[in-house]
Amino acid sequence: MTTLFGSGIKRREDPRLITGSATYTDDVKLPGLVYAMFVRSPYAHARLKSVDTKAARNAPGVVAIYTGKDLADRLVPVPCAWNVPGCDLKVPPHPLLAVDKVRYVGDAVAMVVAETRAQARDAVDLIEADYDPLPATADPEKAAAQGAAQLHTEVPGNIAFTWTVSGGDAEAAFKSADVKVAERIVQQRLLPTAIEPRAAVASYNKGSGQLTLWATSQNPHIHRFLCSVMLKLPEHRVRVIAPEVGGGFGSKIPAYADEALTAFASIDLGRPVKWTEDRSENYKVTIHGRDHIEYVEMCGTKDGRITGLRTKVYAGLGAYASTAAPGIPTILHGLVYSGAYTIPNIHGVINGVYTNGAPVDAYRGAGRPEAAYLVERLVDIYARKIGMDPVEVRRKNFIPKDKFPYTVATGLIYDSGNYEAALDKAVGILDYKAFRAEQAKARKEGRYLGVGVVSYIEICGLGPSQVAGAVGFGGGLYDSALVRVYPTGVVKVYIGASPHGQGEETTFAQIVADEFGYPIENVEIIHGDTDNTPQGWGTYGSRSTAVCGSAVKVAAIKVREKAKKLAAHLLEANEADLEWKDGKFQVRGTPSKAKTFAEVALMANVAWNMPPGLEPGLEASAFFDPSNFVYPFGTHICTVEVDADTGAVKILRYICVDDCGPPINPMIVDGQIHGGVIQGLGEGLQEIAVYDEEAQLLTGTMMDYAVPKASQMPKLEVAHTVTPSPVNPLGIKGCGEAGTIASAACLVNAVVDALQPFGITHIDKPLTAARVWAAIQKAKGGKS
Amino acid sequence: MKRSVTLQINGNRHLVEVEPRALLVHVLRDELNLTGTHVGCDTSQCGACTVHLDGRAVKSCTVLAVQAEGSSITTIEGMASGDGQHHPLQTAFWEKHGLQCGFCTPGMIMTAADFLSRHPDPTEAEIRDAIEGNLCRCTGYQNIVAAIQAAAATMRAGKTGAAV
Numbered sequence: 001m002t003t004l005f006g007s008g009i010k011r012r013e014d015p016r017l018i019t020g021s022a023t024y025t026d027d028v029k030l031p032g033l034v035y036a037m038f039v040r041s042p043y044a045h046a047r048l049k050s051v052d053t054k055a056a057r058n059a060p061g062v063v064a065i066y067t068g069k070d071l072a073d074r075l076v077p078v079p080c081a082w083n084v085p086g087c088d089l090k091v092p093p094h095p096l097l098a099v100d101k102v103r104y105v106g107d108a109v110a111m112v113v114a115e116t117r118a119q120a121r122d123a124v125d126l127i128e129a130d131y132d133p134l135p136a137t138a139d140p141e142k143a144a145a146q147g148a149a150q151l152h153t154e155v156p157g158n159i160a161f162t163w164t165v166s167g168g169d170a171e172a173a174f175k176s177a178d179v180k181v182a183e184r185i186v187q188q189r190l191l192p193t194a195i196e197p198r199a200a201v202a203s204y205n206k207g208s209g210q211l212t213l214w215a216t217s218q219n220p221h222i223h224r225f226l227c228s229v230m231l232k233l234p235e236h237r238v239r240v241i242a243p244e245v246g247g248g249f250g251s252k253i254p255a256y257a258d259e260a261l262t263a264f265a266s267i268d269l270g271r272p273v274k275w276t277e278d279r280s281e282n283y284k285v286t287i288h289g290r291d292h293i294e295y296v297e298m299c300g301t302k303d304g305r306i307t308g309l310r311t312k313v314y315a316g317l318g319a320y321a322s323t324a325a326p327g328i329p330t331i332l333h334g335l336v337y338s339g340a341y342t343i344p345n346i347h348g349v350i351n352g353v354y355t356n357g358a359p360v361d362a363y364r365g366a367g368r369p370e371a372a373y374l375v376e377r378l379v380d381i382y383a384r385k386i387g388m389d390p391v392e393v394r395r396k397n398f399i400p401k402d403k404f405p406y407t408v409a410t411g412l413i414y415d416s417g418n419y420e421a422a423l424d425k426a427v428g429i430l431d432y433k434a435f436r437a438e439q440a441k442a443r444k445e446g447r448y449l450g451v452g453v454v455s456y457i458e459i460c461g462l463g464p465s466q467v468a469g470a471v472g473f474g475g476g477l478y479d480s481a482l483v484r485v486y487p488t489g490v491v492k493v494y495i496g497a498s499p500h501g502q503g504e505e506t507t508f509a510q511i512v513a514d515e516f517g518y519p520i521e522n523v524e525i526i527h528g529d530t531d532n533t534p535q536g537w538g539t540y541g542s543r544s545t546a547v548c549g550s551a552v553k554v555a556a557i558k559v560r561e562k563a564k565k566l567a568a569h570l571l572e573a574n575e576a577d578l579e580w581k582d583g584k585f586q587v588r589g590t591p592s593k594a595k596t597f598a599e600v601a602l603m604a605n606v607a608w609n610m611p612p613g614l615e616p617g618l619e620a621s622a623f624f625d626p627s628n629f630v631y632p633f634g635t636h637i638c639t640v641e642v643d644a645d646t647g648a649v650k651i652l653r654y655i656c657v658d659d660c661g662p663p664i665n666p667m668i669v670d671g672q673i674h675g676g677v678i679q680g681l682g683e684g685l686q687e688i689a690v691y692d693e694e695a696q697l698l699t700g701t702m703m704d705y706a707v708p709k710a711s712q713m714p715k716l717e718v719a720h721t722v723t724p725s726p727v728n729p730l731g732i733k734g735c736g737e738a739g740t741i742a743s744a745a746c747l748v749n750a751v752v753d754a755l756q757p758f759g760i761t762h763i764d765k766p767l768t769a770a771r772v773w774a775a776i777q778k779a780k781g782g783k784s
Numbered sequence: 785m786k787r788s789v790t791l792q793i794n795g796n797r798h799l800v801e802v803e804p805r806a807l808l809v810h811v812l813r814d815e816l817n818l819t820g821t822h823v824g825c826d827t828s829q830c831g832a833c834t835v836h837l838d839g840r841a842v843k844s845c846t847v848l849a850v851q852a853e854g855s856s857i858t859t860i861e862g863m864a865s866g867d868g869q870h871h872p873l874q875t876a877f878w879e880k881h882g883l884q885c886g887f888c889t890p891g892m893i894m895t896a897a898d899f900l901s902r903h904p905d906p907t908e909a910e911i912r913d914a915i916e917g918n919l920c921r922c923t924g925y926q927n928i929v930a931a932i933q934a935a936a937a938t939m940r941a942g943k944t945g946a947a948v
Contacts, residue, residue: 010878017886018874020820020860027819195824195832195921196887246887247921279825501885501922671881671927678924702829710912710925
């Protein structure tokens, strides 16, 4: 019998999405709905002297206005949920509305609720907030320097934490090394830019005391808990529903003040309240990504053996510690400094710094792209220094395929891998040797071709709950599924994960249908509503399929095992004599004595004839907690041509070979890789969130922030190797972030390779024409 | 002061009372419950709000509802035929995995439909140029381009009566 696992079937989500009949949060309408809007600080750092709401209170349609002072005792500050141990983490209070100080442009000082959106906006304009500006900076290195403006009295020097990762003896390695290279690398702030901005609709029933909150969430169960904390409501009185969610990329993981305030207004007013972020608000206040300034070094032998890696990082956290922020530049960054290599000596010091920028938190890849970028840049710089081909340096330092599970210097145990196979495949697709020859020929003609290679690993499938606890993550990292079979045999599966574009309504149904010998139409996947799904931890960290998908598989097996017991009873056979064949329980050797899964399901549900000891009904739940992270890997290769007169970069080819284990649905896996790679190429080529010297956001709209357009991006060549993971029953790894982790570094490596004749070793991304041109001018000895 | 506006939307006549400053997209979504048209920015960059106004793709966040008086408007809800048959672009987006979160999809389909009506046999580069006013953050555009190419082929075959 053919299986659905491995089949690139069309997505079941799509019919509603292509016809305009899907329901996103802002589409939710309720009787008596009123609209919330926020008054936000135009200053990056200022004392808030007063907020005058008098004129606004009398404006047409205004229902209520709240300021920070009104709420101070009624709500709990926005919590930070990743208490990374051993780094003296300081988390200052983050009031939902600013009370006496604002700390970044967009910090909210008042909330207006009015009968219509337009009336709410009019009223916002009538509120007069009086500020006394203070010195400000959004630069983490400057904010950490002596004499910098102090954001929080609780955090001297603006240092939120200093976290160290260490393995082997990096000091000794560098002291004795033949070859050392060093670089200062800036990993710019990025704006996640889910095309759907955030939104919330809150409805509080005064009679039942029940709050329902529709919200743009990647993890509704986490939001239920954190909202219950902020609102001081018992957790079972809060129901969070993530309906259709229009992309997240990490930006819809955190708990924000805005959603909680929308809920608060509904509780206070006894009316449903809606808040919808506009794009400029999204760019100001929804979390940003990356923002590292890094001093990095690598050492090794003259013949290409890497012996050590050191970093000193200033990681900007923005004005407050967002939900997962402390864990991103530490646990999810420093621990992967070994990359795909056997680097024996590693030492990293990460300073988390509060600045007058928007809070920084998990953005696609979250800490791991920053690590892959610095490691892969250093490998290239080191290879140039010793005059060895960067492909050969990578090959020489790979963890060999027969050494897994492999413990790297930072202590992680990589589950599985075959790095050289992916590299060989990618090199073969390009014909690397031929490209080098073409490059040499082009250089003679004054044309600058380059090739960039990146061999990455990532930790994903987050992750064992015990590890989550050990690293201070404020929750578990198992996930869950409840498989329920109806009397007619059709199946609903309720899952703890919360997909928002990843296609799990399709892939998880493929898993279940295979277990029951069903066509996919018989299986429905339900997610996003905390009132009907089991406790789960959400969709991020490329974890849903590896962790929640495994829970789905385990729950489905439990259901089938129960069905088998009942089938044996109905067939008057021993359970041991039954086999599952052609979608039926059959008595071995007697195919006529058989029961389909649907027949058994009917009897289980009506329970007219159950064997002793077997309960009626046919459903099972599973909570799957993996034994380790999974470690996808791969090699990407990018070729470019740089116009030395203008600095313009043209991508010629982009080849990705990714290993995410066996794909459930290859079409969906490739789609994830496409999106991830282009997001990383945006980071490499053009995206940058710019704050000026006074920490004003200059890229506050889509006119100023360069989200990649179709015409700017290449067609990708996607291939795979398949190395199953031993840590889950599906053998799968995760593919949501892989593309992003590799591609920014791959592009920069290619451009720097093209510019070898100028002696350029590094240019900070994004590689806009202006930056590349300036680097060329500087290298030529002119002014940049 | 509200104004009365008559709009012909997806073949149906609607009389709505709107503020003069009301944007077409807000009237479609909030007054007429046509929530398939989305809002992703406030500066006419993202294209999620694209609809057809008298046969041409426009960003409905950049049109006042009063400007559309008497116009014929098609939204994503009106793209399938009366008997529910998907438009070739809807079919192609589904078959080619041209969407992930789906938020940009209605606008993307509306832009592509207008484009294909004027360029029935476009190159890949022409398609990429044509949709540069529509942003997608999920797909990397590759399968969107493939979907538009596939739909173009279907629509050409449909016109000439050739087998698809």
